[in-house]
Amino acid sequence: MIDDSRLPARLEVGGLLRACESAGGFATVLRKGDPDSGTILVIVVDSKGLGALFERLPQADGPRLWQEIRHQEADNKQDFEEFLQRRASRDPDLWMIELLIADSARFDLNRR
Secondary structure (H helix, E strand, O other): OOOOOOOOHHHHHHHHHHHHHHOOOEEEEEEOOOOOOOOEEEEEEOOOOOEEEEEEEEOOOOOEEEEEEEEOEOOEHHHHHHHHHHHHHHOOOOEEEEEEOOOHHHOOHHHO
């Protein structure tokens, strides 16, 4: 795996969008953040229309890996949306991208 922890955010977002589209999915930028150092949140939407939220977090041994930090529940979709709004209101540099992928289980963010 290539250590891309120093890539500018705009390049990492562009790569994620292209990877999703090449896997037959659809990707969109919901919110643009700082082009160089903004935090990136990735919402992967499953076939039921529910989102899983991923963020790249540092590991104890050094690398930063994508980890699911929140999952949208079918009976409480509003909680997920409110969480996204709170994160955006606290971080003006935040990027949010949404990936719609038919086989999201096979789309490994950490291999991108």
